[in-house]
Amino acid sequence: MLRRTLLLGLGRGPLGRGLGTHRGGSILDRDGKMSEIKKKIRSILPGGDWNPLYDTSYLPPESSDVVIVGGGVLGLSVAYWLKKLEKPRGAIRVLVVERDHTYSRASTVLSVGGIRQQFSVPENVQLSIFSIDFLRNINEYLAVADDPPLDIQFNPSGYLLLASEKGAAIMENNVKVQRQEGAKVCLMSPEQLRNKFPWINTEGVALASYGMEHEGWFDPWCLLQGLRRKVQSMGVLFCRGEVTRFVSSSNLMKTASGEEVNLKRIHEVHVKIDQSLEYQPVECAIVINAAGAWSGQVAELAGIGKGPPGTLQGTKLPVELRKRYVYLWHCPQGPGLETPFVIDPSGTYFRREGLGHNYLGGCSPTEEEEPDPGNLEVDHDFFQDRVWPPLAQRVPAFETLKVRSAWAGYYDYNTFDQNGVVGPHPLVINMYFATGFSGHGLQQAPAVGRAVAEMVLEGHFQTINLSSFLFSRFYSGEKVQEHNII
Amino acid sequence: MQPIRGRDRLSALRVGLASSWEWDLQRKGVREGLEKPGFEGLRTLQAQRLLSHPPQSLHLVAPVWNGGTRGISGLSRVVAPKGNQKKGRSLLQFLADRFYDVEALRDHLLRKRVSKVHQKNRPFNHINQRYGPYVAGAYFILKQGGAVRFQGREWSRPNQRGHFSLDFLKLQAVPVEAVDASGCAINYQGLDSLLALKELQSLWLQRCPHVDDWCLSRLHPLASSLQELSLAGCPRVSERGLACLHHLWNLRRLDISDLPAVSSPGLTRILVEEMLPSCEVLGADWAQDLKLGPEEQPRDTAGPTPA
Numbered sequence: 178m179l180r181r182t183l184l185l186g187l188g189r190g191p192l193g194r195g196l197g198t199h200r201g202g203s204i205l206d207r208d209g210k211m212s213e214i215k216k217k218i219r220s221i222l223p224g225g226d227w228n229p230l231y232d233t234s235y236l237p238p239e240s241s242d243v244v245i246v247g248g249g250v251l252g253l254s255v256a257y258w259l260k261k262l263e264k265p266r267g268a269i270r271v272l273v274v275e276r277d278h279t280y281s282r283a284s285t286v287l288s289v290g291g292i293r294q295q296f297s298v299p300e301n302v303q304l305s306i307f308s309i310d311f312l313r314n315i316n317e318y319l320a321v322a323d324d325p326p327l328d329i330q331f332n333p334s335g336y337l338l339l340a341s342e343k344g345a346a347i348m349e350n351n352v353k354v355q356r357q358e359g360a361k362v363c364l365m366s367p368e369q370l371r372n373k374f375p376w377i378n379t380e381g382v383a384l385a386s387y388g389m390e391h392e393g394w395f396d397p398w399c400l401l402q403g404l405r406r407k408v409q410s411m412g413v414l415f416c417r418g419e420v421t422r423f424v425s426s427s428n429l430m431k432t433a434s435g436e437e438v439n440l441k442r443i444h445e446v447h448v449k450i451d452q453s454l455e456y457q458p459v460e461c462a463i464v465i466n467a468a469g470a471w472s473g474q475v476a477e478l479a480g481i482g483k484g485p486p487g488t489l490q491g492t493k494l495p496v497e498l499r500k501r502y503v504y505l506w507h508c509p510q511g512p513g514l515e516t517p518f519v520i521d522p523s524g525t526y527f528r529r530e531g532l533g534h535n536y537l538g539g540c541s542p543t544e545e546e547e548p549d550p551g552n553l554e555v556d557h558d559f560f561q562d563r564v565w566p567p568l569a570q571r572v573p574a575f576e577t578l579k580v581r582s583a584w585a586g587y588y589d590y591n592t593f594d595q596n597g598v599v600g601p602h603p604l605v606i607n608m609y610f611a612t613g614f615s616g617h618g619l620q621q622a623p624a625v626g627r628a629v630a631e632m633v634l635e636g637h638f639q640t641i642n643l644s645s646f647l648f649s650r651f652y653s654g655e656k657v658q659e660h661n662i663i
Numbered sequence: 664m665q666p667i668r669g670r671d672r673l674s675a676l677r678v679g680l681a682s683s684w685e686w687d688l689q690r691k692g693v694r695e696g697l698e699k700p701g702f703e704g705l706r707t708l709q710a711q712r713l714l715s716h717p718p719q720s721l722h723l724v725a726p727v728w729n730g731g732t733r734g735i736s737g738l739s740r741v742v743a744p745k746g747n748q749k750k751g752r753s754l755l756q757f758l759a760d761r762f763y764d765v766e767a768l769r770d771h772l773l774r775k776r777v778s779k780v781h782q783k784n785r786p787f788n789h790i791n792q793r794y795g796p797y798v799a800g801a802y803f804i805l806k807q808g809g810a811v812r813f814q815g816r817e818w819s820r821p822n823q824r825g826h827f828s829l830d831f832l833k834l835q836a837v838p839v840e841a842v843d844a845s846g847c848a849i850n851y852q853g854l855d856s857l858l859a860l861k862e863l864q865s866l867w868l869q870r871c872p873h874v875d876d877w878c879l880s881r882l883h884p885l886a887s888s889l890q891e892l893s894l895a896g897c898p899r900v901s902e903r904g905l906a907c908l909h910h911l912w913n914l915r916r917l918d919i920s921d922l923p924a925v926s927s928p929g930l931t932r933i934l935v936e937e938m939l940p941s942c943e944v945l946g947a948d949w950a951q952d953l954k955l956g957p958e959e960q961p962r963d964t965a966g967p968t969p970a
Contacts, residue, residue, distance in 0.1 A: 313851065313877050317777070322766055332903040333880035389910070390880050393903075514902075514934040515909035532902060532930050 237416035237448050240460035241272035244446045245467055246420050246475050248275025250285040250619055251611045252467035253404040254626025260411040262630050274448055276419040284469050285401055285619055287586030289503055289537055291394040291518050292620035293336040294360035295386060297351045297660040302358040303641045304624040309391045311623035319407040327403040331395040335388040335517040344522060345384040347660060352386050361390045376512040376572055394528055397619050422447035423479045441605045463633055465609045470498040470587035472612040479605050492652045496613040498550040499590035503539045504560050508578040525567040526663050540564045541663060555583040588616045594656040599625060600632055600647040615662060783807060784853030795835045796859035803856040809844040813837045838862035845869040854881050862888050870896040876904030883910035893918035900924060902931045909938045919946040
């Protein structure tokens with residue numbers, strides 16, 4: 178009987194507690210327990226993450242090698258390529274600071290989503306060609322273990338650019354440049370245009386260029402989510418906050434020719450947490466300005482443009498917010514499934530959306546009628562006055578249409594030459610730009626991200642040479658004017 | 664580095680589940696599990712290789728009176744033979760402890776599959792230079808397992824074992840008229856060889872697993888000659904790719920039936936018919952997407968007056 182009670186008491190019965198058991202574990206797993214205890218002690222000691230007083234997991238880390246200001250498609254693309262091209266793996270800590278995790282005002286998700294190679298500047302064509310390759314093989318680039326493959330819903334319907342008499346010669350030149358870089362574009366006369374697309378009214382059109390392959394539109398939200406997911410799996414840190422201050426140090430140095438320049442280096446980025454007065458200073462080595470339409474403000478925080486006008490110190494980053502409207506309308510007699518992305522000589526554009534005879538389109542306003550970018554309210558009179566008449570003139574079926582909805586988004590408009598700014602600033606030596614693409618940032622984002630990552634890691638562009646897109650052209654006045662901007 | 668506990672238990676559980684499913688399929692004699700594309704196919708493939716025996720099932724064993732058990736409390740311990748349970752449990756534990764190795768193995772297997780498809784779609788430049796584009800295209804198709812018909816001749820197919828006769832090598836100037844690439848692993852790169860066949864009249868791409876919208880946008884160089892195109896059963900073709908078939912103005916027969924990625928097959932068929940007016944489109948019945956309202960129920964048309 179004594180033996181039985183001993184067994185009941187010391188055995189593994191339902192009521193007995195054996196020697197050495199405590200909540201959930203057993204003394205037999207000594208090595209595992211020891212390593213857990215060591216980990217806990219290490220985190221409690223200074224330098225670890227554990228803070229017994231309150232939870233600080235929403236704050237960014239105290240130091241980070243690269244801080245990317247802006248979490249849109251350009252910022253995430255730079256983060257992706259930095260992590261992909263770094264040697265050795267895991268060498269760089271990247272922090273992406275984005276103040277709006279819902280992306281409610283981001284240009285990426287409000288864009289119409291088109292991608293084309295029909296540009297006038299050869300570098301733009303090369304950027305687009307690489308980006309479309311990236312999108313075609315997106316599941317090889319952005320594959321994350323056990324997650325479903327991405328479907329960006331690409332419509333390979335092509336772009337149709339129409340030119341009047343005045344623009345026909347420029348269009349021919351552009352097509353020559355595009356074909357040299359490898360784009361598949363064909364030129365069409367008004368006669369051929371009428372044969373192919375009978376719903377077009379070719380009055381006033383002298384020439385048209387039609388992209389046969391690798392052009393179309395896709396879902397930018399899917400690309401953004403795919404990049405975000407992949408970039409998180411590669412170990413990039415995210416922070417929800419706003420950059421309010423840069424702490425930098427400057428050095429007065431003499432160039433070879435004897436003139437004095439004030440070189441600045443950013444040491445800390447102050448990230449203010451959303452809806453709070455709290456901020457965290459993040460020590461950093463490199464700052465990447467990918468803030469899209471707000472890049473100008475971020476650059477001013479870094480002191481770019483604070484100097485006597487006409488000097489390099491006084492050259493601001495000429496990127497501004499510009500509001501653009503997009504309208505969605507329904508026209509049951511409208512053009513069918515073969516509709517490409519049509520761009521009128523007047524600047525009005527439209528494309529098919531889905532299978533239900535719905536169309537998306539808009540027009541860029543002239544400089545005088547630029548709307549106030551303070552909010553994202555839509556002006557429906559703009560459609561009546563500026564968008565509908567040229568549309569109805571170009572496609573007679575659009576005389577009867579019904580606007581279903583509309584939204585507004587921002588362009589990160591480069592007032593200098595409407596082309597992107599890529600690369601480091603000559604004076605603030607550790608700030609790199611990836612912004613100012615004025616409406617074609619989404620379609621060039623993968624290639625631009627790679628170019629900036631190469632610049633950061635190697636110091637020069639390796640695959641696509643974007644030296645003509647550096648900041649210094651604003652001071653030297655060399656415009657890289659892009660003619661085909663919508 | 665110690666693996667994270669929760670995640671590897673989940674992954675090991677998935678491996679275990681996949682293996683039992685695969686065992687069921689094998690027992691029923693169905694091999695489709697291995698042909699499933701993408702991650703599921705890989706998982707089942709890997710599960711089949713790693714767990715080549717069926718998972719141990721739990722048996723209720725009659726209570727054995729051994730010397731150690733006494734009374735009622737002893738009987739409650741005979742749930743399963745300890746040996747079997749331990750083996751099954753330790754195999755899962757083995758896999759769970761080597762989480763990153765299993766992931767690396769899965770990654771390696773996936774890459775091998777992808778590179779196999781790339782290898783199948785490589786261009787045969789030396790054949791092209793020596794014998795011309797028609798012979799190179801024909802060789803490419805025959806190597807993939809499809810069939811070719813030269814102008815004025817019969818269909819050439821590979822036999823059961825994949826071998827085919829090389830007597831088409833002398834037909835350097837004879838254009839290829841028809842290509843049957845049904846079920847072949849032809850993809851975007853592989854279309855290079857097909858697009859060189861300038862007088863191709865009939866192209867069958869039924870059930871090709873890697874033909875998608877991007878491939879369809881590449882077909883426009885064949886516009887002047889292509890009269891018949893069949894895309895039936897291609898899992899990756901959607902209505903967005905069908906929209907760029909309007910370049911093929913000579914097309915007379917188009918088969919777009921049974922495309923699982925097309926969202927509304929009936930409506931798509933109507934729109935494609937409008938897009939290609941002189942082409943006969945075989946596809947889903949347009950009425951299948953329509954839903955009849957309660958007052959439109961079909962009634963016999965004999966009596967004009969309502970019931």
